[in-house]
Amino acid sequence: MSKLLQQLQKESPENAAKLLDEAIAADPANFRLHSYRSLVASRYAAAGNLPEALKQAEQGCDALLQKIEEPLAAGMTASSVQMYYGFARRAGKADPGRVEAALAGLRKAGTQSADGQYLQAIAQLTVLWSELLASGGRAEDAVAAIRDELQLLRAAIEQPSSSEKAVLASARLLQALQLPFGGQSDAEQEAAKQQLQELFTAALTRLPQSSAVLSEYLRVQGSEASRLSGTDPEAATRILEAARALAAESGLKEQPAVKAAVAMYAPLDRRIESARLQLQMIGKPAPALDIAATAHGASVTAESLKGKVVLLDFWAIWCGPCIATFPHLNSMYDEFHSRGLEIVGVTRQYGYEWNAETKRASRAEGDVSMEAELAMLEEFMKHHELRHPTIVTPKESAMQKQFGVTGIPHAVLIDRQGNVRMIKVGSGEANAKALHDMVQTLLAE
Numbered sequence: 001m002s003k004l005l006q007q008l009q010k011e012s013p014e015n016a017a018k019l020l021d022e023a024i025a026a027d028p029a030n031f032r033l034h035s036y037r038s039l040v041a042s043r044y045a046a047a048g049n050l051p052e053a054l055k056q057a058e059q060g061c062d063a064l065l066q067k068i069e070e071p072l073a074a075g076m077t078a079s080s081v082q083m084y085y086g087f088a089r090r091a092g093k094a095d096p097g098r099v100e101a102a103l104a105g106l107r108k109a110g111t112q113s114a115d116g117q118y119l120q121a122i123a124q125l126t127v128l129w130s131e132l133l134a135s136g137g138r139a140e141d142a143v144a145a146i147r148d149e150l151q152l153l154r155a156a157i158e159q160p161s162s163s164e165k166a167v168l169a170s171a172r173l174l175q176a177l178q179l180p181f182g183g184q185s186d187a188e189q190e191a192a193k194q195q196l197q198e199l200f201t202a203a204l205t206r207l208p209q210s211s212a213v214l215s216e217y218l219r220v221q222g223s224e225a226s227r228l229s230g231t232d233p234e235a236a237t238r239i240l241e242a243a244r245a246l247a248a249e250s251g252l253k254e255q256p257a258v259k260a261a262v263a264m265y266a267p268l269d270r271r272i273e274s275a276r277l278q279l280q281m282i283g284k285p286a287p288a289l290d291i292a293a294t295a296h297g298a299s300v301t302a303e304s305l306k307g308k309v310v311l312l313d314f315w316a317i318w319c320g321p322c323i324a325t326f327p328h329l330n331s332m333y334d335e336f337h338s339r340g341l342e343i344v345g346v347t348r349q350y351g352y353e354w355n356a357e358t359k360r361a362s363r364a365e366g367d368v369s370m371e372a373e374l375a376m377l378e379e380f381m382k383h384h385e386l387r388h389p390t391i392v393t394p395k396e397s398a399m400q401k402q403f404g405v406t407g408i409p410h411a412v413l414i415d416r417q418g419n420v421r422m423i424k425v426g427s428g429e430a431n432a433k434a435l436h437d438m439v440q441t442l443l444a445e
Contacts, residue, residue, distance in 0.1 A: 008036060013043040017056060034063035035076040038083045045087065054091050057084040061098055068105035071117050077102055078121035082128055089135075096132045099125055116162025116169075123149065123169035127176040134181045143182035146173050157203075164210050167203040171196060171216055175223075196220065204246075211255035218243050218261035225268055230425065233275040240265050240272075270406055277404040281420045286310075286412070287402035290393050292349075293370055295377035297389030300344055307416050308342045309442045311435065314400060314410040315345055315390075317352050317361050317380060321427040322409040326384050328432040332439060333387040339443050340416070345390030346399070347377070354379040411435055415442045 004023055008016045017040050024033045037060025044053035061084040064077040081102045088094045103125050110118040126149045134142035150173050156166035177184065177192035184192075200217045207213050221243040225236040247253050247262050294300045313329060315322035333343050353364040354376040361380050368376075370392070377390060393399050403412055404423070413422040413435060422438045424431040 004033075005036070005039070008039050008043075013040060013047050013049065013052070016040045016043055017052075031064060031067040031070065031073050032076070034060050034067075035080060036060070037063070038080055041083065041087060050087065050091055054084075054087040054093070057087045060084070065098065065101055065105065068102060069109040071109075071113070074106060074109070074118050074121040078106075078124045081125060085128060085132070094132060094135070096129070096136075099129050099132065103129060114159075114161050116156055116159075116165035119153065119156060119162065119165045119169040120172070123153075123172045127172060130176065131181055134183075139181075139183040143177070143184060146176055146182075149173055163203075164207055164212055167199060167207070167213055168216055170199055171220065174199065175220070193224075209252070211252045211257050214247070214250060214252050215255070215257035215261040218247060218258065219264070222261065222264050222268060225265075226271070229268060229272045229275050230278075231275075233272045233279070236268070236272050236275075240268060274404045274406040278423045281404065281423065283419055283421070285418050286414045286420045287399065289391065290397045290399040291391045292394040292397075293374055293392045295374045295390050295392065296381040296386065300389055300391050305342055305344070306418075308340050309336075309416055309439060310414040311341065311343045311439065312403070312412040312414065313343060313345045313388075313390075314403065314405050314408050314412075315347055316408055317347070317350055317377070318363075319408050323384070324427040325409050325411075325432070326386060328435075330385065330387055332436060336439055336443060337387070341439055341443065343388035345381075345386075345388060346393065347390055348393055348397075348400075349373050349395060352376050359383055413438050413442065415445065 004019070007019055011019060020033065020036055020040055023036075024030075027033060037056045041053040041056035041060070044050075044056060057080070061077075061080045064073060064080045067073040068077045081099055084098060085094055103122065106118045106122045106125065110116075110122060126145055130142040130145045133139075133145060150170055153166045153170045153173075156162040157170065159166075174192050174196040178189045178196070180189065200213070200220070203210075203213050204217060221239050225239040225243075228236040228239070244262060244265065247258055250258070252258050289300070289302055289305075291300060298304070311329075311332070313322075313325070315325075329343055332341065337343075349368070349370065351364050351368045351373070352361045353368060353372060354361055356379070361376055364372075373392065377392070381390065403410070407425050409425070409427055411422075411424045411431070412420060415421050421442060422435065424435055
């Protein structure tokens, strides 16, 4: 099986699909093979072939639905259904029939099992079902579906044979209620967060030997710290300190799942430290630019930006979310450049080259000179119709660190006096609107 997986990962999507078809034909009773359709589907999606990705996901989903009452197939089926709907929604074909069938099959199997082995799969698909309801305009029904499932899980939590799995299933559902997909108010989302903490407080006492519960609690605390890291780094630090202390005092601290959960905090530490730096920068003079070269426009200098409102966009050629911000950057450039806004991209040398035939940038096999890198950037930026220039920092530059960059895209707004006024990390409409509104404010000052 591992050899087949390696082959599927190495081959082209077409060859991978053929190999999997042959393996299933040779061993049709092996339901695990059908779960590999998800891998082949992902390969097709990465190659830009969404119809074939959807077809592969659909085949895997339907085959596993036939085995849904097999205990070992439950989790595979839920994950397969989840992936299928991911592709189906992208293709505009998100028929809820498969998730309904999967939930019905899992619930039927669950009535014949006292150990709760189907509960997590049911919770996973209940969240998916709720998302589908909400996207179809049935927000109240979406929230009700999750709350009804939570009510059903209460009895299972009290049963020793099913308690662990019921806690984990409930945790998944309560995390879903913290998201606004069902139109929940801030107060309702906060209440779900409190219920989740109460669930874990009781579970950690009831199930002190459960590494699954402890590791999930640590993961949830990490997620909360991550959410707060950009706005309240001190609160995020307190959450991580408490979680680390709990893990260190536990007799399960050497369990692989627990160690893995705690290990995930290290990147968060760096993000929190970066957030502290970012908050400290607001209202203070921006660090100096460190420029090795400029691509796609006249050379950028500190003098050329003096007296302007400046938006620095830290990005990379390989960064999908960075590319997703390009329309917003162009829109702001068109609206505000004539009024005094300068947008400047900031990137590094990544050793990419431009393929004129495919109109794509790809990592070069050998070293790439600065001239070749600039030529690639020029073609890339022309291809995306970007209006603004980008600077390339020297290889050993500390500029990114000085601006608190730990993730990209990372936007920094600087006023006419050279002071940092806003920092936003990530793409999306909310960040784009915040930057747009602040640009308007700064230009009016």
